[in-house]
Amino acid sequence: MSIGAATNGTTGLPVPSHNAHATATATATTSPYQHIADFISNVGKFKIIESTLREGEQFANAFFDTETKIKIATALSEFGVDYIELTSPCASPASRADCEAICKLGLKAKILTHTRCTLEDAKIACDCGVDGVDVVIGTSSFLREHSHGKDMAAITKQALEVVNYIKSRGVEVRFSSEDSFRAVDNAGVHRVGIADTVGCASPRQVYDLVRTLRGVVKCDIECHFHDDTSCAVANAYSALEAGATHIDTSVLGIGERNGIAPLGAFLARMIVAAPEYVKRKYDLHRLKDIENIVAEAVHINVPFNNPVTGFCAFTHKAGIHSKAILNSPSTYEIINPEDFGMSRYVHFAHRLTGWNSIKSRVEQLGLHMTDAQVKLLTTKIKAMADVRPLAIDDADSIIRAFHLDLQERDTVETWKN
Numbered sequence: 001m002s003i004g005a006a007t008n009g010t011t012g013l014p015v016p017s018h019n020a021h022a023t024a025t026a027t028a029t030t031s032p033y034q035h036i037a038d039f040i041s042n043v044g045k046f047k048i049i050e051s052t053l054r055e056g057e058q059f060a061n062a063f064f065d066t067e068t069k070i071k072i073a074t075a076l077s078e079f080g081v082d083y084i085e086l087t088s089p090c091a092s093p094a095s096r097a098d099c100e101a102i103c104k105l106g107l108k109a110k111i112l113t114h115t116r117c118t119l120e121d122a123k124i125a126c127d128c129g130v131d132g133v134d135v136v137i138g139t140s141s142f143l144r145e146h147s148h149g150k151d152m153a154a155i156t157k158q159a160l161e162v163v164n165y166i167k168s169r170g171v172e173v174r175f176s177s178e179d180s181f182r183a184v185d186n187a188g189v190h191r192v193g194i195a196d197t198v199g200c201a202s203p204r205q206v207y208d209l210v211r212t213l214r215g216v217v218k219c220d221i222e223c224h225f226h227d228d229t230s231c232a233v234a235n236a237y238s239a240l241e242a243g244a245t246h247i248d249t250s251v252l253g254i255g256e257r258n259g260i261a262p263l264g265a266f267l268a269r270m271i272v273a274a275p276e277y278v279k280r281k282y283d284l285h286r287l288k289d290i291e292n293i294v295a296e297a298v299h300i301n302v303p304f305n306n307p308v309t310g311f312c313a314f315t316h317k318a319g320i321h322s323k324a325i326l327n328s329p330s331t332y333e334i335i336n337p338e339d340f341g342m343s344r345y346v347h348f349a350h351r352l353t354g355w356n357s358i359k360s361r362v363e364q365l366g367l368h369m370t371d372a373q374v375k376l377l378t379t380k381i382k383a384m385a386d387v388r389p390l391a392i393d394d395a396d397s398i399i400r401a402f403h404l405d406l407q408e409r410d411t412v413e414t415w416k417n
């Protein structure tokens with residue numbers, strides 16, 4: 001059990017430290033990389049709000065037709081995300097029809113939509129049959145001056161009206177703003193949201209902000225991080241450490257500009273910190289399929305360096321790494337590829353290879369050689385690979401030819417005897 005759970009759901013205040021010690025001792029860690037629970041952290045107990053069908057629609061290449069949206073929503077629900085966030089039904093007639101269609105699917109994941117903070121929008125959202133509404137209002141002094149021109153009292157009054165209306169329809173409310181958290185918390189919103197919409201925050205800044213907010217509100221805290229400075233996943237992790245409860249993700253991170261915290265990269269981070277929770281809750285073997293569905297829908301390739309599913313995510317090349325990996329995978333692998341239905345690959349057909357990699361390949365091919373013979377074979381392969389790049393097939397041919405040669409020599413020896 002996470003100590004954060006006892007804290008965040010109730011008072012938001014730290015529980016006595018002897019409890020923290022008890023829990024830290026109870027959850028004996030098996031890996032030095034695993035998170036050590038403290039009283040505020042939700043690292044071992046977080047929820048995902050999957051926003052591919054809201055934030056992701058703002059991605060430059062995105063155009064999801066109804067069929068594609070249903071396919072993505074169904075796949076995400078089966079994967080195990082807690083919430084699926086959809087584009088506001090007020091955005092366009094098709095957005096509204098799609099929102100209604102997805103609500104009717106009866107998915108396990110809860111369906112959220114995102115609307116402006118007006119009664120009109122809130123009513124349309126509730127009429128679609130969503131489980132929750134994320135209400136957004138900009139309250140910074142800049143926005144007050146240049147966007148909707150309202151003062152704080154008027155903003156708070158309007159926010160409370162909308163929050164109370166949505167609650168009266170039996171629907172969850174999340175409220176997102178900068179200055180009005182305490183008021184809406186008292187009005188009983190389920191969640192408040194903070195967003196780094198320009199992607200400029202650092203993990204330390206996020207920790208301090210969320211920690212402060214955790215002390216002010218007792219409701220759940222949702223965080224939304226853009227990835228402009230490549231900190232989205234780090235910020236999400238930091239937010240959970242500071243007591244946030246919900247993280248926004250999108251598949252492959254697609255969204256406005258270069259997007260938000262990617263679902264796969266976030267879970268790569270989280271499986272290291274909270275392996276049991278992540279493996280129990282999410283059907284990780286489906287990740288690759290979901291990424292492929294979305295990549296195809298928005299006409300992009302899965303990046304080569306994508307955590308977990310990038311084409312070389314579990315490929316080991318240098319001889320010394322390969323030797324260690326073959327003996328004990330955890331030496332150079334923080335994530336077990338099998339947890340995600342992936343497999344490790346030791347790249348052996350190159351000039352940096354070592355005899356352990358070649359020996360492993362010889363065994364994979366079902367051939368038998370002594371270590372001395374494998375070492376001689378390795379010298380031949382390295383010599384060839386120094387001249388030109390070798391395809392796996394080339395290397396396999398060299399291995400088979402060498403093996404055949406050995407057998408023929410053996411036969412000659414036998415005849416001599």
Ligand SMILES: [Zn+2]
Pocket residue numbers: 055197224226255256260
């Ligand atoms: Zn965003």
